[in-house]
Amino acid sequence: MGNGTVTVIDGGQCTVGEWLLDGCDRLSQVDLILAHGAGAPMDSAFMAGMAGLLAARGIAVLRFEFPYMTARREDGRKRPPNPQAQLLESWRQVYASVREQVPGRLAIGGKSMGGRMASLLADELGADALVCLGYPFHAVGKQDKPRVAHLAGLRTPTLIVQGERDAMGARATVAGYALSTAVELHWLAAGDHDLKPLKASGFSHEQHLQAAADAVAAFLRRLG
Template structure:
């Protein structure tokens, strides 16, 4: 597999800047992935670092960023700024990009896609990757955070643990069945919301997750090139 380098950048967002890092493959292909973290932590959360290293070493440009606000509307605005920044980049000319995030970060990505689909200019975005999508609060299954998902027009990949206390299996399957776009759910056996499972190491789980994400991206890119 190829190597990659990391480039720190500051992305303009209103009067502020968002800290971000490009993971740049030695041989730049034409596809990229934008990723962000959940309600806690930042872009250096171990699962995101593991994923970008895996993808970048296989030729996919990755851009991960930090936005610590717990306000979903603010997080969505920040995510949209990052998408626009990458789209207008003169250094990295991509034909398409996948949006993704972990937990609250995946909610923000879905919300951006809802807005972009309403602008009807979403050709640049080829898919949505939801790692541990927080479909509901723990023990509050009656109130689902599913409204944005029904507006997404591109393919969606959900990766969740079967023991995720914020995403009951039957409920996510029910939501997915009502979505009008190609979607896939990959369940990590016995993993919780933090993607931890008894008797398994974090590296072992992340290798399983990273492999699934890469093969799904590859499949979509190959369909696009037919």
């Protein structure tokens, strides 16, 4: 597939233009397009780690950046996310470009904000599945202003991997939301917004990331 020059970084990862692809031994295949969260780029430790874990499970993952993060990469200046309309248009453009070249099943999703933007478009784009890692059901401290109205009518098969103590959607809070039957929740014990658990839980962050990758891979395989 192409969106510019393909450059192999190592045996499992390559750049495709401005994108990153884990599973570059399968250049004709993308299983999941994964967008970053509000504050970290596509090559953050979380994004790189999850993409690598999924690729090891046979899921080819393509990562891209929204315009504000691309600009930050160029000049080093931090800036807030683009307006929602621009974020959604970026998603549309990336999806359309990939879909032109990927005949098989294609899922979309992301970390936090990236996943929320994907969830707003999943039905419109006709994506085969939606995967959200740490979904921001509400802003921190604003449980009274949930961002879930569109999730009640969502038709796209969806997996949300969420930490039980996520400050943007703890298990007890999310239990009170009306979600579509298309939405499946996978909870990680004592996990926070980055899926990191409390030490007292007996789990490590690495174990939770592995469990998240297992859940996503199993979910996508079921659909396939």
